[in-house]
Amino acid sequence: MSLKFEIVAKSALGGRRARLDLPHQVVETPVFMPVGTAGSVKAVAQDVLENLGTQIILGNTYHLYLRPGHEAIRRMGGLHRFISWPRAMLTDSGGFQVFSLSQLRKVTDEGVQFRSHLDGSSHCFTPEHSVDVQLALGADICMAFDECTEYPADRKRAEESLRLTMAWAKRSLEHFRTHRESVVWRDEFGGCTQSLFGIVQGGMYGDLRRECAGRLTEMKSDEMEFDGFAIGGLSVGEPRELTLEMIAEVLPLLPRDKPRYVMGVGYPDEIEQYAKLGVDMMDCVLPTRAARHGLLFTSEGRVNIKNKQYAEDQNPPDPNCKCMVCRRYTRAYLRHLMQAGEALSGTLNTIHNLAFYLGLMERVRGEIAAGAES
């Protein structure tokens, strides 16, 4: 047993209010997952994340593989223990960072050869290796190794990318099935294992997306299927209408009884929209990265806290927010911290933005449940 997914309520539009039961946490969905790149949701301590109601965070396989190394993390009891995060965790496959951060990539059917962006050292990720790294990290949910098609990509490129992703998905599933018992916390959690999600690619071609979804949902290794499905390769520069179009193409083809995850989105209005259409999980660096650059998301819209107009503004960042930052600090103080280059700036801005994102998803969960009842 690895994952249970129980739908509590459905809305007319397709939104689902569900409970995703993972070894480390029962996650109430739809859920937004803060990104904890290299074993830290940047600038925020774990107890603060807990107080914010964070249910699940993301770890980046590429970063953790390079530093401190997945074998070291396994020896220390897995990523949960290493970073002292008792709740749920998901790791990506490393694919996206290999393509976006590393140098001198060489892609073959076997996998990807690349050089570390840290020290130029040479490495190779195959589907099997990505799964091995993720088994060592021990997140509750692992992702199949895929190739994220860039935007724009012509049809031939998208087809070729899809062919690789399908072959790699199958190999990821095979390798995961035969090695999943190895996760370090298995005994501690009554024999539970991790889960593996497949990733739908296909660029911005609806028919390729549908083909991919169809093949992935039917893919099996022995009796094992994917435990959930992600839609990847979105939010890579395409217009938002196209993002929505691709999601709308794929969602109806995904099994209703398994979680659906759209990777790397998005702005607050986007994640609300997608959740209400039936997306159960989303992640994005936007709230955390924007915070470090002074962009706050509030109930009154975006606030660029660097602006001079806030120099003596004694209102909280968001007058309708009850987070620990809005209860204690003023816009003027947050602006000053940013101007003065104080580390506390990134911390407080990030806490507010995460509170806003998590609060938004809590509201959406309530609305889906309420809409379903009426």
Added chain:
Amino acid sequence: MSLKFEIVAKSALGGRRARLDLPHQVVETPVFMPVGTAGSVKAVAQDVLENLGTQIILGNTYHLYLRPGHEAIRRMGGLHRFISWPRAMLTDSGGFQVFSLSQLRKVTDEGVQFRSHLDGSSHCFTPEHSVDVQLALGADICMAFDECTEYPADRKRAEESLRLTMAWAKRSLEHFRTHRESVVWRDEFGGCTQSLFGIVQGGMYGDLRRECAGRLTEMKSDEMEFDGFAIGGLSVGEPRELTLEMIAEVLPLLPRDKPRYVMGVGYPDEIEQYAKLGVDMMDCVLPTRAARHGLLFTSEGRVNIKNKQYAEDQNPPDPNCKCMVCRRYTRAYLRHLMQAGEALSGTLNTIHNLAFYLGLMERVRGEIAAGAES
């Protein structure tokens, strides 16, 4: 009324366990004051400082004058309100930073002309202006404007520096007396005002130090005297024996019924030693600055958390420490955060070091009280 100082117990060596009653906080002394340079104890949020038991923090007049500006802070209700720090606060005179950070200084009897290290703009600090800035900031304790004698300094230089410091002390006291009613929170605190401390200088010349102490303690403006006395110009590069010698020269000459503050010290063993000799207040950037560079102070000595030996060390930073960092995180994780350049590194390291310093002073307070009883 500005300050009450009540000695609760005295030890044979001269140590005093006292209560320093300030408008915003009753401070248990001897006390260590974390430095909140530009309105933030770097990398640590105010609620965390409160949870650590921080009673009083320091603000740097030079930094806050340049950015965001003391008039802006006054308009926003003073520094306490601006940074949301309800407990006690002390501001330095700006003198030390003018001498150590700014460019193109020109010192005259009137004051110091300098250029901002931020943008090269031209400014002038006189004793009157330093006091005005500190009245606008509204810390519980202000410091007289002094010239901090560099080390080494020959006798002639030390004498000239002392002459300036004495003249400026008198002008600081006069100006403070006639303007102290202007502090923005006066009505809110039943007519309380800030306090002003004089600063003993004199380089490393015992007789100059004694002369300075004698003149400062007798200095009056109308009926007003200094509310406490600091020993400045130490920890500027001299050997530690000399620091101790200067403190030992001066302490017996300071009034027993007023608080004594040694500025800018020190290592854990130093602050313990000085506290036990009768120093009531100390401040230093050491625990916070060292933390950001990976140096942790522990009950087992100094730990350079960057060292490879900690790469898989699953012990807490200090096995005898009960701080929130030592209860939750391992040395391996703190090392990883530092290696990965994560902002959380500075935060967690600083929290531990402050817990260590504040815990040390709590123990010293207990020992002085216990020693006095026996």
